Amino acid sequence: MTPIPLRGNNPPWIKKIYTPAELLSLQSDFLPITEKSITALQQRLLRDNPGSYLKADGSIGILIDGQERLIALGNTNNAGLPNHGFDVSLELAEGILLERPDKRILFSTGGNTVESYDNSIIVVAKFVKSHLIFEGKIFDETNDSCPNQVTDSQLKGYSSAQVGRNPELIYEIMSNARKIIDKMGIQLPISVKLTPNMGGNDRGSGKSVDIWDAADAALSAGADAITNANTYAVIRYQFDSKTGKYVLRDGEKVPVHQYPNCGLGGAVIFDNTIANTKYLREKMVANGYGDKPIFFTGGISSPRDIAEAFMAGASLVQVGNYKYERLKFISEIDRSIHEYFSSLQLPGQQETKFLESHID
Numbered sequence: 001m002t003p004i005p006l007r008g009n010n011p012p013w014i015k016k017i018y019t020p021a022e023l024l025s026l027q028s029d030f031l032p033i034t035e036k037s038i039t040a041l042q043q044r045l046l047r048d049n050p051g052s053y054l055k056a057d058g059s060i061g062i063l064i065d066g067q068e069r070l071i072a073l074g075n076t077n078n079a080g081l082p083n084h085g086f087d088v089s090l091e092l093a094e095g096i097l098l099e100r101p102d103k104r105i106l107f108s109t110g111g112n113t114v115e116s117y118d119n120s121i122i123v124v125a126k127f128v129k130s131h132l133i134f135e136g137k138i139f140d141e142t143n144d145s146c147p148n149q150v151t152d153s154q155l156k157g158y159s160s161a162q163v164g165r166n167p168e169l170i171y172e173i174m175s176n177a178r179k180i181i182d183k184m185g186i187q188l189p190i191s192v193k194l195t196p197n198m199g200g201n202d203r204g205s206g207k208s209v210d211i212w213d214a215a216d217a218a219l220s221a222g223a224d225a226i227t228n229a230n231t232y233a234v235i236r237y238q239f240d241s242k243t244g245k246y247v248l249r250d251g252e253k254v255p256v257h258q259y260p261n262c263g264l265g266g267a268v269i270f271d272n273t274i275a276n277t278k279y280l281r282e283k284m285v286a287n288g289y290g291d292k293p294i295f296f297t298g299g300i301s302s303p304r305d306i307a308e309a310f311m312a313g314a315s316l317v318q319v320g321n322y323k324y325e326r327l328k329f330i331s332e333i334d335r336s337i338h339e340y341f342s343s344l345q346l347p348g349q350q351e352t353k354f355l356e357s358h359i360d
């Protein structure tokens with residue numbers, strides 16, 4: 001998940017999207033971007049960034065040290081999987097937890113076959129087993145939604161990004177993980193990271209999948225939490241000046257992931273993430289999973305967004321793209337968040353937790 005660039009890693013490829021026209025050109029079945037939703041997005045960014053202003057092309061400017069900067073409406077990323085693998089991640093985790101016992105670490109695991117999903121859990125579980133002092137401080141997030149994983153026949157023709165659209169596979173992967181952890185007799189809570197790409201065509205079958213069915217599969221297989229959610233599939237359209245409409249580029253087909261290695265995140269997806277969080281929370285309460293947390297990831301770009309995420313039913317928030325927009329966001333938030341929340345007078349006691357970084 002959103003790796004903080006480590007020395008030696010490839011820098012992530014992130015394309016910032018500044019204008020409504022560019023945003024519309026990425027329209028997909030899964031993320032309905034309308035004129036109305038873009039206006040709401042602009043208003044939210046203008047409200048949350050004091051001193052910002054709307055430009056003629058619909059982008060949002062802000063003066064920083066006398067220089068104009070643009071605030072991204074969203075970003076597409078294609079990070080690949082720029083990490084050093086388990087050995088380095090485990091060593092890093094060990095160092096962090098020894099030095100800062102107050103910290104918690106959430107690993108992100110996944111695979112391109114059911115077996116490799118299982119193996120990645122085994123590695124983390126063995127690590128906990130051999131470091132029992134870290135028990136309760138290490139969590140795992142099974143990534144059932146990674147746009148960078150390729151399809152494998154063992155995933156029944158689904159890529160990791162599409163596993164999240166297949167409740168049977170989610171169930172199989174999560175129940176294997178539960179068995180592995182229980183057999184080792186350790187505590188290793190697992191969250192399942194869902195894909196938001198649920199509507200529209202399912203590899204041409206026209207089947208639409210309800211995100212609750214995906215969450216339900218994970219929870220009934222023993223997931224301790226749900227992570228809502230990964231990036232959106234994007235489909236590139238081009239503007240046809242003759243008709244004034246956006247059309248698919250000539251000859252392009254429309255699979256679930258037109259660009260399998262590319263996902264759309266950032267401010268533009270926030271409202272959808274909120275809507276899915278509210279929906280999932282309602283369904284979880286109604287189906288006896290009211291005590292299970294939702295981890296919110298999708299579009300956070302201000303302290304106010306974090307408050308909204310908690311009010312929608314999240315228990316923990318993750319910040320992805322915005323770290324690249326404003327590197328200091330998390331440390332700034334960390335300092336001011338308690339003050340901020342008390343000024344909002346939210347109902348009930350809210351606990352704020354931040355994942356500063358992710359170890360893949």
Ligand SMILES: Cc1cc2nc3c(=O)[nH]c(=O)nc-3n(C[C@H](O)[C@H](O)[C@H](O)COP(=O)(O)O)c2cc1C
Binds near residue numbers: 014321
């Ligand atoms: C550069 C980059 C790399 C990412 N890598 C991963 C990853 O390896 N695994 C994962 O589950 N999500 C990954 N994500 C997705 C984020 O964790 C997050 O779920 C998504 O970007 C939506 O949140 P945001 O709008 O705050 O960015 C990545 C995002 C970015 C921008």
